[in-house]
Amino acid sequence: MKKSALVIGLFFIGFLLHSQDFKYVGAQKCKMCHNSEEKGKQFTKWTESLHSKAFATLQGPEAIKYGKEHNIADPSKEPKCLKCHATAAGVDATLIAGLTMEEGVSCETCHGPGSAYKSIPVMKDQAQSIKNGLIVPTEALCKKCHNPESPNYKTFDFATFSAKIAHPNPKK
Numbered sequence: 182m183k184k185s186a187l188v189i190g191l192f193f194i195g196f197l198l199h200s201q202d203f204k205y206v207g208a209q210k211c212k213m214c215h216n217s218e219e220k221g222k223q224f225t226k227w228t229e230s231l232h233s234k235a236f237a238t239l240q241g242p243e244a245i246k247y248g249k250e251h252n253i254a255d256p257s258k259e260p261k262c263l264k265c266h267a268t269a270a271g272v273d274a275t276l277i278a279g280l281t282m283e284e285g286v287s288c289e290t291c292h293g294p295g296s297a298y299k300s301i302p303v304m305k306d307q308a309q310s311i312k313n314g315l316i317v318p319t320e321a322l323c324k325k326c327h328n329p330e331s332p333n334y335k336t337f338d339f340a341t342f343s344a345k346i347a348h349p350n351p352k353k
Contacts, residue, residue, distance in 0.1 A: 202275075203293065203295070203313070203314035204278040204294055204295075204296035205268070205276055205287075205289050206278050206294070206295045206296050207277075207278070208280075208287045210299060211224060211288045212224040214301070214304070215288075232287075232290070232346065233285050234285055235265070235266040235285035236266050236267040236283055236284070236285040239256040239259075239262050240257045244257075244262070251332075263282075265286070265331065267284070268286060268287040286326075291323075292315055292316050292317075292318070293315055295315075296314070298315045318343070320339035323342070323343070324339075
């Protein structure tokens with residue numbers, strides 16, 4: 182009897198934890214609030230960055246040449262390439278509610294899946310946002326891709342590069 186109760190209890194806890202999986206909503210959902218002047222046109226800053234074009238680079242001539250030299254038929258389908266060039270490639274399909282491969286390194290790569298923190302009341306409270314899946318990017322997060330494992334690696338200085346992609350809310 183005790184064993185059965187334990188198994189049922191563990192199953193229920195597992196179900197609750199699984200049901201709290203945050204879903205990836207895609208950059209278009211972020212755009213709704215993060216592209217106004219008052220928000221600093223954050224979405225536009227992302228679209229103008231190399232992160233938003235990361236997947237497309239896998240289909241360009243440099244990537245195709247690299248692929249041929251390293252026996253990779255199609256870099257845009259190669260898991261070793263996709264893990265850093267497309268957020269959607271590394272996400273369980275059941276957790277995708279709007280994310281696409283074409284987004285490349287999307288907002289949710291750096292900030293976490295947005296399904297539970299995207300609402301305005303939650304977003305107004307950073308602690309609440311973090312509780313609901315928001316990630317505040319760190320150097321360690323960036324170095325998951327910006328590291329010597331990359332064939333095009335250049336020395337990565339977190340302070341310098343994070344300043345280049347910074348997109349804070351403007352001071353009021």
